[in-house]
Amino acid sequence: MPLANVKIVPGINKADTPSGAEGQWIDGDFVRFRYGQPEKIGGFTAIGQETISGPTRAQHTWTDLEGNRYAALGTSKALYIYFEDKFYDVTPLATALTGATFTSTQNQNIVTVNKTSHALDIGEYITFTSVTLPGGGATGFTVANFQNFTYEVLTAPNSNSFTIQMKTNESGTGMTAAGSASINPYEEIGPTIQTYGYGWGTSTWSRGTWGSATTSSSVVLDPGSWSLDNFGEQLIATVKDGKTFVWNPGVSNPLEQRAVIMSGAPTATRLTITSDRDRHVVHFGTETTIGNSTTQDPMFIRFSDQENFSVYQPTSINTAGTFRLDTGNKIVAAVSGKDYNLILTDQAAYTMQFVGPPFTFSIRQVGSNCGCIGQHSTVYADGKVFWMGAGGGFFVFDGTVKLLPSLVEDFVFTTTGSNEGINYSSNEIIYGSHNSLFNEIIWLYPAGTPSGNPAVQNNRSVVYNYVENSWSTMTLARSSYADASTYDVPYATEYTSTATPTVSNLSGATNTFGSSTYFGHEIGTNKIALDGTETAIPAYIQSGDFDLPTEGDGEYMLRVSRFLPDFKNLQGNAVVTIFLKEFPVDSGVSSQLGPFTITSSTQKIDTRARGRLANIKIQNIAVDETWRFGTFRADVNPDGRR
Secondary structure: OOOEEEOOOOOEOOOOOOOOOOOOEEEEEOEEEEOOEEEEOOOEEEEEEEEEEOOEEEEEEEEOOOOOEEEEEEEOOOEEEEEOOEEEEOOOEOOOEEEEEEEOOOOOOEEEEEOOOOOOOOOOEEEEEEEEOOOOOOOOOOHHHHHOOEEEOOEEEEOOEEEEEOOOOOOOOOOOOEEEEEEEEEOOOOOOOOEEEOOOOOOOOOOOOOOOOOOOOOEEEOOOOEEEEEEOOEEEEEEOOEOEEEEOOOOOOHHHOOOEEOOOOOOOEOEEEEEOOOOEEEEEOOEOOOOOHHHEOOOEEEEOEOOEOOOOOOOOOOOOEEEEOOOOOOEEEEEEOOOOEEEEEOOEEEEEEEEEOOOEEEEEEEEEOOOEOOOEOEEEEOOEEEEEEOOOOEEEEOOOEEEEOOOOHHHHHOOOOOOOOEOHHHHHHOEEEEEHHHOEEEEEEOEOOOOOOOOOOOOEEEEEEOOOOEEEEEOOOOOEEEOOOOOOOOEEEEEEOOOOOOOOOEEOOOOOOOEEEEEEEOOOOOEEOOOOOEEOOOOEEEEOOEOOOOOOOOOOOEEEEEEEOOEEEEEOOEEEEEEEEOOOOOOOOOEEEEEEEEOOOOOOEEEEEEEOEEEEEEEOOOOOOEEEEOOEEEEEEEOOOO
């Protein structure tokens, strides 16, 4: 009998049974589809020399007028600028607290800061300015020891004092409520995870006992997040439900300057974008009265004057204005397209197009029942906008709103049974991005529920190739991702909740908030850590069941005597295993061929096995291995009906 050629279409099918998915791939990890065939994804290398504080919730890359390349990373603790392999802390500062003093103990590195009614919490970041210190040998600390670092509040024993940890020990006799300084707290950003509040008055009418606390969490406290964009060369950074700031790379010594509040802008905004072609800064879910955060309306839009982001009050001689959407409970996301902005509420989609004075923008509803699941789940690519739906499913806007067909939808969104789909308690941290190198839309999402913790960080990803119209899933865990536009490769952040940040400006940092490592992606074949350690990326893909005889459609048993491996771009080894079983419901295998180690010189593998159904698994397990699979050919003969 001639060699049988098993054809398998690109993409992962998670919707069918292994036998129902004949001719398809049913499982895989760290694999993409290119030219119709599966291949291992590229490697990733840690960059930036240090780790930064907290999970990264937003990332934006751009180039200034002099051609300098920057990346802005907004975490739950700080705002960083990445420039030439270093991180610079440009986090805006809140109102200063004046009149603080210091208490220190000889040979100790813990300093008590005395300030009446400081209102600081454990874990807050602060800096010091206007520092004076006593003479006479009371302290060996210098003004630079205090003013050149950011400190984490270690303890707050009372409302009038707190402690910090210095880089060195006190070499003097010690201070007792001596010296003076101004305390500069960081702008509050928010928690590292999405949390839910319990309390009074949060439940529906007639639910629970009058005056009693609720027994279920119904008040959502969004995780600390940012929206980042640029206006020309300037970075526009908005803290979710907070203020908007500007960082200007065009000033003198920009990397030594912190972001400053945007003059004239609203003080409470869910998210901000720059409407590129017409150059307006647009605030979504913002204040109806500028400067009064109590007037924040989650469906209200306010946009600046054209070419002037400091003017928001509309007049007859500017293009500033406001608008309120009416379908939905809140604006969730917005993205700037080619000649429009797409606005997504939790229920509907709107376009926002520049038409000029006197109306400035035309806003119309273009979709319903297509709400967005999270602020960063929208992606503009290939002239379209892609997003994850609030109630499940994937959507695309290309002039009209469409539902993207997908055979991984249930796997991603369903949480019944043993399937660990999206953790909806952490929906706001879902992050979408474009990987233009491979025509992919990637969504990073949290799956599963840790014991005792309703929230979780991003630990899985789902990928859509819009050229090949194929889907894949991975265990790639990234909290943010930026396409290769400013830089040659995509940049993404990996969050470790138990790690202590190593960024050099921090003193006394703990692991309370974890840290993020910056990775350049699609580099080499391995994962390379900051210390240079290389580990393998264990990629694999597995097919559905297939029957190989030409007649009988599974009626006959089959005998496999050899198969011919076919790989392109095989580096190192690949491992191939063929599983055979007699019936579709068999949980085990009747016979297993392999695993066989395949090298670039392997011509054939001789086997001796029989079964009614078969499937194939291709994988790699060691460093410096990569591959693209071709076709599967096997020498198969019918072997009776039993």
